[in-house]
Amino acid sequence: MPEGASLRGAWLRRGFLSALAAPLFGLGQTAAQDRDALSxxxxxxxxxxxxVVALENVLLFDGTGxxxxxxxxxxxxxxxxxxxxGAGEVEIPPGAERLDLExxxxxxxxxxxxxHMFYYQSTPRASQMQYSGPRLYxxxxxxxxxxxxxxxxxxxLSLKGSIERGETPGPRLLxxxxxxxxxxxxxxxxxLGMYAIRDEEAARRYVRYWAAEGAEWIKAYTQITREALATIIDEAHLQGMKVTAHLCSVGFREATAMGIDNLxxxxxxxxxxxxxxxxDRCSPNYQRSIAELDMDDPRVAETISEMVAAGVAMTSTVAVAEQATPLVPDLTARDLEALPDHVVEAEMERRSIFRTTEMPWMIDLFENMLDFELAFVEAGGVLAAGVDPAWGALPGYGDQRNFEILVEAGFATADAVRIVSAxxxxxxGLDSELGTVAPGKLADLVVIEGDIELRPSDIRNxxxxxxxxxxxxxDRLTAAVAGQVGVR
Structure with missing residues (x-):
C-alpha cells in the first residue's frame, strides 16, 4: 500500500462515519440523582x-453570552x-425555601x-485525586x-459510578x-502509563476496548503519528466516541483535516x-516558534478558518500555561491550605526557577495564546476551558483562574462565563440539559458573593x-481536603 494511503482513506471516510456516529454523541449522564440514596x-x-428553592435578587449571568x-x-x-x-415576573411556590441573595x-x-483526576507535580509525579479532586472541583x-x-x-470509572450512586460528592464525570x-x-x-500503539489493528482494538468499558472520549498525546491519529479518530467515530488531543508531532490543520473533534x-x-x-516528530523548538509568531501571519487565520469550518472546538488551559511562565503568581492562602508541605516546597522551588530563568519569550508565547483564543472566538469558534491540574493550578481553583485570565485578555464577562460553562x-453534547440558566435545564448553579463583572476575582467567593x-x-467541601491535594 502506498505511504499515507490508509491515512487518506480515513480522511475520506470521515464524513460518512461521522454521520453514522452523530446520534450517539452527547449521551451524557444527566439522570436525576436519587436524593433518598445519598450517603x-x-x-x-x-x-x-x-x-423547592427560590434564589431571589441575584445578578444573573445565564451562560448564553x-x-x-x-x-x-x-x-x-x-x-x-x-x-x-425579574421580581414580580416569577411566582414563588408556597413552601419554597427562599434565599435572599442580594x-x-x-x-x-x-x-x-x-x-484530570490526578495532580501533576514537578518531580514529575502524577498523584491520583480520588478523594480530594471531586470535592475541590x-x-x-x-x-x-x-x-x-x-x-x-x-x-x-469507579469514581464516576460512586458519584452517580450518591456515595461520593463530586461533579458528574465524562x-x-x-x-x-x-x-x-x-x-x-x-x-506515566500512556499506551504506545504498535499498528492500526492495535489502535482500533484500543478504541473498541475503552468504548466497551464506558469511556466517552479518546485523548491522543504529543508523540503520535498522523496515520495513528487518523485511525483512532476513524474508529472512535465508528464507536460513537469523540477524540481530543494535546498535539505536537501533528499540526492543528492536519488534525482538523482528519476530523478530530477537539484540540x-x-x-x-x-x-x-x-x-x-x-x-510525525515533536520538535523541541516548536514553542519558541509560537512565541516568535507574528499573529498577523496569514497562516494563523488559515488555521482558525479551517478549524471553525470543520467544527473543531478548542480548550483553553491558560491557568496552567501561566504557571509555566515568569508571570507565575504566588500560591494563595487557599492553595497553601489544600497542598501538603512537601508539594508546597517543590512548587516554591519550581516557581523560583521559572521566575529567574532566561526565558522571557515564554511571556510572548502566553500573550500569543490569548490573542489566538480571542481571534478563534471572534471567527465563530467554540472555545471551552479546563484547569489541567498541575503545579500550582489546583482543581477548581484553576478553573476559576481561567475565567479571570480570559477577562483580563479581553473577553467580556458574559463571554467568559459562556466559555467556562455553556x-x-x-x-x-449536553447543552440541552446544562450549561445555561433556563427553565427546564438541570439546576447546576454557582452562587458567588460579589459582582464578577466589576471584579472578576469575586468568582473565588x-x-x-x-x-x-x-x-x-x-467551605465544608474544601475543608475536607486540607493538605491532601497531591496525596489523596
Missing part, C-alpha cells in the same frame, strides 16, 4: 436540600430549574473540559468534568480513556508554525454550589 457523607456537605440581569429570581424544583425572571452573582455550574463551582486523559482509568501515543523517543510518556491547550500545542518540524456543555438541584457548602 450520610454526601448529606453532610449539603447546605440546601429543600424540594447575553448581558447580566439584576434582580432575578430562579426557582428550582427537584433537580430542574422551573422558572427564571449582592450575589449567579452563573451556570462550570464545565471543565480538561480536568465541586466546592469551586465545577459541576461537570471531562477527565481529559487518564493515568488510572478504572479508578476514574470519562476519557488512557492517553494514547505512538512509539517514540520520549520514555517519560510511557512512565487542547490552544496555540500552546500547535507545532505547525515551526519550520524545523519533521513529519461551551463546554455544547462540546460534550463561592457560597453555594447547586448540582442537580442540591446546594452544596463549598
Amino acid at each position: 450520610d457523607e454526601v448529606r453532610s456537605y449539603l447546605r440546601v436540600s429543600a424540594p 447575553g448581558p447580566a440581569r439584576s434582580g432575578q429570581t430562579i426557582v428550582i424544583r427537584g433537580n430542574r430549574i422551573e422558572s427564571v425572571g 449582592g450575589h452573582s449567579v452563573m451556570p455550574g462550570m464545565v471543565g473540559l480538561h480536568n 465541586l466546592g469551586a463551582g465545577v459541576t461537570t468534568v471531562r477527565t481529559t486523559g487518564s493515568v488510572a482509568p478504572y479508578q476514574d 470519562i476519557t480513556a488512557p492517553y494514547v501515543i505512538s512509539p517514540g523517543p520520549d520514555e517519560r510518556l510511557r512512565d 487542547e491547550h490552544g496555540l500552546w500545542a500547535n507545532s505547525e508554525y515551526d519550520t524545523t518540524r519533521e513529519p 461551551n463546554g456543555a455544547e462540546i460534550l 463561592v457560597r453555594i454550589v447547586f448540582k442537580d438541584g442540591l446546594g452544596y457548602d463549598p
Whole structure:
C-alpha cells in the first residue's frame, strides 16, 4: 500500500462515519440523582436540600453570552430549574425555601473540559485525586468534568459510578480513556502509563476496548503519528466516541483535516508554525516558534478558518500555561491550605526557577495564546476551558483562574462565563440539559458573593454550589481536603 494511503482513506471516510456516529454523541449522564440514596457523607456537605428553592435578587449571568440581569429570581424544583425572571415576573411556590441573595452573582455550574483526576507535580509525579479532586472541583463551582486523559482509568470509572450512586460528592464525570501515543523517543510518556500503539489493528482494538468499558472520549498525546491519529479518530467515530488531543508531532490543520473533534491547550500545542518540524516528530523548538509568531501571519487565520469550518472546538488551559511562565503568581492562602508541605516546597522551588530563568519569550508565547483564543472566538469558534491540574493550578481553583485570565485578555464577562460553562456543555453534547440558566435545564448553579463583572476575582467567593438541584457548602467541601491535594 502506498505511504499515507490508509491515512487518506480515513480522511475520506470521515464524513460518512461521522454521520453514522452523530446520534450517539452527547449521551451524557444527566439522570436525576436519587436524593433518598445519598450517603450520610454526601448529606453532610449539603447546605440546601429543600424540594423547592427560590434564589431571589441575584445578578444573573445565564451562560448564553447575553448581558447580566439584576434582580432575578430562579426557582428550582427537584433537580430542574422551573422558572427564571425579574421580581414580580416569577411566582414563588408556597413552601419554597427562599434565599435572599442580594449582592450575589449567579452563573451556570462550570464545565471543565480538561480536568484530570490526578495532580501533576514537578518531580514529575502524577498523584491520583480520588478523594480530594471531586470535592475541590465541586466546592469551586465545577459541576461537570471531562477527565481529559487518564493515568488510572478504572479508578476514574469507579469514581464516576460512586458519584452517580450518591456515595461520593463530586461533579458528574465524562470519562476519557488512557492517553494514547505512538512509539517514540520520549520514555517519560510511557512512565506515566500512556499506551504506545504498535499498528492500526492495535489502535482500533484500543478504541473498541475503552468504548466497551464506558469511556466517552479518546485523548491522543504529543508523540503520535498522523496515520495513528487518523485511525483512532476513524474508529472512535465508528464507536460513537469523540477524540481530543494535546498535539505536537501533528499540526492543528492536519488534525482538523482528519476530523478530530477537539484540540487542547490552544496555540500552546500547535507545532505547525515551526519550520524545523519533521513529519510525525515533536520538535523541541516548536514553542519558541509560537512565541516568535507574528499573529498577523496569514497562516494563523488559515488555521482558525479551517478549524471553525470543520467544527473543531478548542480548550483553553491558560491557568496552567501561566504557571509555566515568569508571570507565575504566588500560591494563595487557599492553595497553601489544600497542598501538603512537601508539594508546597517543590512548587516554591519550581516557581523560583521559572521566575529567574532566561526565558522571557515564554511571556510572548502566553500573550500569543490569548490573542489566538480571542481571534478563534471572534471567527465563530467554540472555545471551552479546563484547569489541567498541575503545579500550582489546583482543581477548581484553576478553573476559576481561567475565567479571570480570559477577562483580563479581553473577553467580556458574559463571554467568559459562556466559555467556562455553556461551551463546554455544547462540546460534550449536553447543552440541552446544562450549561445555561433556563427553565427546564438541570439546576447546576454557582452562587458567588460579589459582582464578577466589576471584579472578576469575586468568582473565588463561592457560597453555594447547586448540582442537580442540591446546594452544596463549598467551605465544608474544601475543608475536607486540607493538605491532601497531591496525596489523596
